[in-house]
Amino acid sequence: MMNTSMGRKAGFVLASAFGLALFSAGPLVLTASAEDVPEGFKKGELAAEPSADMIEAGKRVYFTKCVWCHGVDGAGDGPGADRLWPRPRNFNQGTFKIRHTASGELPLFDAKKPIPGQNDLYETVTHGLPGSAMPSWEGILTEEQRLQVLSFVTTQLVKDRKFTDKQSETQTILQLADLKPKEATDESRKRGSELIVEKKCVECHGMEGRGDGNAFNLKDDWGFSIQPADWHKCWNFRGSRQDPYNVKNIFRTFSTGVNGTPMPSFADSTSVEDRWDIANFVNSLCERDALGQPLPIDPLTDKPKINFVVPSNVVEGEIPADMENEAWQKTPKRYVAMGGQITHKPRNFVNRIDDIWVRSLYNDKHVVYLLEWDDRTKSVAEGKLPWAPTEVNIDIKEQEPKTGEEGSIAAHQNNYTVYNDAIAIETPVKWQELPAPIKPRYLFGSNEQFPVDIVKWEADGSIRAFKGTGWDKDFEERDSYEENLKVLKSEWKNGRWYVMIQRPLGNKKDQDYDEDTLFEMGKYIPTVFFAWDGHNGDAGRKMAVSAFYYTFLQPPIPQEVYIYPFVIAGGIVILEAWVLTRRANKRKGKTL
């Protein structure tokens, strides 16, 4: 509410200033009104009302595609709403997040102008809102259909405000197309890093920008918990417009604020120059590859492209527990995508951990995984688990799908009993013998014959080993195995966990082959990762899961690889000489 009222107030001040200016000399009028607009903004005209045809056609689109989440009256209470967080937008108040307009104002929408940068709602429908359930509708609905449905939404479902009412609405538009981004120099980024402290961005977004500051007390206009953006995952920025590494998106959000949330507009208090510095710094925090280049984004999912092989480099002697060690720095880091576990009860519809970064090293005895993931809160269990962590809870009562706002998952956020944050690595025991169809079954082990080996670390410092023998079977605790495991590092810092887990490579002689996974060099060992966020009420099988990845212990490069290419190149030289001699002889009239 704060922002809306601020916006209204600004409008009032503006109007009175305009009135004052009218009394003074004529030519002053223009300059006076221009000065009242924040830097980089300009006054704009309200768009004309869409035609009745457009609205009627839009109703058809709305009731085919949108009603399921946004509801019959556009109150964000469709059948799907109660199991989503963030909840679908309630259109009634006319509060929209991603805009080019000043804080508190309605977004840009013109049913006749589907032009990027001049039509906020159109762009939202086109590109979706990453990190929420709102997908991109480009390629599904035509341009026309997207404009139609918005005509319907803005005229029929936005009830408290009117897009065409000149009395109550103003448009103060960020001139993003005319503003040239400041070059992202070291100096600009450094200035940005100072400004985010000065402007108190870090209070919510955290010291490292992982969204871990003040994470519990933030509410949106409707009273639901809301989390500050994690600047390291730019592909989840709602306003990323399927172009996450574009600094302009950050500049826009920072300039206009996010209506309906505690994120204010900084346009009045920050010069354009400073805003670019901040945007450049925030943009530089987003995950990049080893060379500092933006991660390739998969156009099908709008998330970083996934490489399913986690390569493990070999080290001589002890595996270093220090992340800064050269061996760790040289090992490629893999992005592991995490989805909610929605196969077995209790289902996790809202998983707050949506990716992990994994690295691995091995020596002659052990393999070590270094797992890093963003988690806004460090959670160590306060309450007792309602079920044993190993248990399958087929009969557990879940939240009813239709509970209304009070009972919805969104309303429960940050109100759960806190359990341990945790992470686990699962590998099949007899991966060499697995017939092809078995693989997917051992998300929790296939059966007695093909069990899985699970190593789980929890935030209370414990590390335990389990055996899984089937999706509907409780895990068996392997007490005897724990002494072989070691946590080399576990640290939560500024919204990120760093955990290093060491386990034996396993071998057929010493270890019990029927229970341990044997990590063989040069082989693809199926690996699954599980993650629990204690503040999300994650425990037992309420967790985030990955697909099957492969741990690959990289073999040293064999000697032949350095010899054969030279032999081949030598052969080519001989071939070349032969061709040339032949040609020369032919020209001289000789034949061989």
Place this chain on the structure above:
Amino acid sequence: MKALMSVGALIGAIALLLLVGMILDVVPSNTVRLVEGYMPMQMLFEVACFVVGFAGLSFLLSAMGMAIPRFWQGIGFWAFVLLYLKFRVYPPIPFSVRAMYGTVSLVAVFMWVSASEEDWKKFKQPIMNVLDAQSGANKLLRYAYLILIPVLIGWTSFNSMKPKSEEPIELRTVHPAPPASTKVHGKTYTLQTSQNPYRVNPEGKYDQEYSNKLIVEQGMGRLMAPNANPWDEKNEGYLKYVREGGEIFFQNCHFCHGDNLNGRGLHAFAFNPIPANFTDPGTIAQLQETFIFWRVSKGGIGLPNEGFPWASVMPPWEQHLTVDEIWKVILFEYWHTGYYPRTWD
């Protein structure tokens, strides 16, 4: 003739500029949209435009006395085909397929340049010139080739011999053979004879003809048929159950299968392969409703060993939904995608 050729040249120039823009990522490759269902026709048309454009360009250039030698025309055209396939076609096609098309077009280019003895001579002239090295430039070029070719081949063979960690390829069966019957919530359903109990007309009789008339329309958007809004309170029969099915879908299924049933839901990015796309004509459009009933009830766990290899984390939905709910969801899926379920006859 000349006017015609200049039009052609203009088309060629614009088309080439667009392609270069796409390669340099200035112009997004979806600027000229590929229309759903018409992609092959559209591509053929585009390539035809390019060919016309090239003919015009080469005519114009030779009229201006700047004719491009046949050798470079051949190489240029082949390079064009490769670039077009790589940068224009969206969604991207895999390298192996592009390699196949590349080989075919290489053969085609060879046939073109060697159509007559005269042409062939013209084509190989530049190569011969380099081999003979009569001029200084050619001599330089010859030495450059002498060194570059072995180095390049050596380097590629080194790269291909280096041990790599590429994801192993796993094939899977998309539609495994169903069993004759399936037991859900204690009741046995024979797949060949079971019917969706909610595919009914307002009088409550099973009526596929009636329901087929009320599904969404094919074409972009797949919008509901006019006057067939499942959210109309007065609905009886089919449309009423479609709405109920939709509610269940958006409480349980959309997390993976997506708001548009295209397999791109909230959690989809974490799975491999990504969840089934029902809007694809190769999935539910090819199947009977009872097949879907069996797949939904039993999930990935329930797939038969004979159908391997497969990969699915689909839960056995009988754990979460009643039989009625499953049938309604299926009804909704066919309604929303605008496909008719296949029948047994």
